[in-house]
Amino acid sequence: MSDEQLPQPPSDNIIIVQPSDYQTEVNDYSPQRPSHPVPVRVPRSRVPLILFVLTCLSTLIVGGYHQPFVPTPNGFLNLYAFIQHVGWSTFLTHGISYAGPVMLILLSHEMGHYLQSKRYHIPATRPLFIPMPISPFGTMGAVILQRGGVANRKQMFDIAVSGPLAGLVFAIPFAYWGVLNAKVVTVIKQAGSYSYGEPLILQWMISLVHGPLAENQEVQLNPMLFAGWVGIFITALNLLPIGQLDGGHILYTMIGKPANLIARLFLTFGVIYMIYIDEFGYSLLILLLVFFGITHPPTADDSVPVGPKRIIIGCLTLAFFVIGFTVTPIIFH
Known part of the structure; x- marks a missing residue:
């Protein structure tokens, strides 16, 4: 895409253009400028790289430590004692086996959004990762920030759908590889212990590989399986058909304004169901969704x-929410 060109003077003349004359020329030709937005260069900074490195470190520590890490003096002492007990080799092996896959899943997800934004010349930041060592995952995921009101309906669909699909390209194989190498153990649930809920897609994988399990049997998490679980969970969470989440973008670009009614009904049902089962693990997410807006703003056009091809892809992508979402991701005993 090129800018509108002003008429050029004859090659054998040299014309000195004063600032006032240039302004007149621009004003005279402004009606012929293209109506579509001109790409804007997004200022570069070191913040995305710093956040990426910190998130790599955060996920490595959580993966090697097998639990959340609180960066306090006592926390560092406990971490050092743990490493001394298991050895640096074991700690780094487990840490990298988790951090590598989970960072690849998150990076591919955000790069799916980012590259599509670049393809359509939509101003967007580079992926911004969120390190969170105090969480069981070591991260709160990643985001890219885009300028609103620039992408049209088709462009918004392509940008939104590319993230989940790119992430699942890695999340599903990692999860399956983890299931293949996981051990089936007999679990005696003790007070204060916890386990992770299994979405339908993981239940299918476990049944396919290990067959039906007894009531007191579970598949023991390994770093690769946990990374796949996190990737599937975060992808499904992003496919909630609400507001500015990937699912909200996809649904709005597919059906337009009726998507806002579906978003309100979906969120209302979710709150009622949380109260009914007495499970409030998603309370913070609901508050954030309400704060940033439940409805989806109009696109640029x-x-x-x-087209029908994108409608089919959108329906299949949104359907993953059903098999990838976990109502109770962390089960406390």
């Missing part, structure tokens, strides 16, 4: 058709 809602009249652009997305």
Whole structure:
């Protein structure tokens, strides 16, 4: 895409253009400028790289430590004592076996959004990772920030759907590889212990590989399986058809304004169900969704058709929410 060109003077003349004359020329030709937005260069900074490195370190520590890490003096002493007990080799092996796959899943997800934004010349930041060593995952995921009101309906669909699909390209194989190498153990649930809920897709993998399990049997998590679980969980969470989440973008670009009604009904049902089962693990997410907006704003041009092929891809992508979401991700005993 090129800018509108002003008429050029004859090659054998040299014309000195004063600032006032240039302004007149620009004003005279402004009606012929393209109506679509001109790409804007996003300022570069070191923040994305710093956050990426910190998130790599955060996930490595959580993966090697097998539990959340609180960066306090006592926390560092406990971490050092743990490493001395298991050895640096074991700690780093487990840490990298988790951090590598989970960072690849998150990076591919965000790069799916980012590269599509670049393809359509939509201003966007590079992926911003969120280190969170105090969480069981070592991270709160990653985001890219885009300028609103620039992408049209079809462009918004492509940007939104590319993230989940790119992430699942790695999340599902990692999860399956983890299941293949996981041990089936007999579990005696003790007070204060916890386990992770299994979405339908993981239940299918476990049944396929290990067959039906007894009531007191579980598949023991290994770093690769846990990374796949995190990737599947975060992808499904992003496919909630609400607001600015990937699922909200996809649904709005598929059906338009009725998506806002579905978003309100979906969130209302979710709150009622949480109260009914007395499970409030998603309370913070709901507050954030309400704060940032449940409804989806119009795109730059809602009249652009997305076509039947994209509708099918969108439906299949949103359907992953059903098999990838976990109502109770962490089960306390």
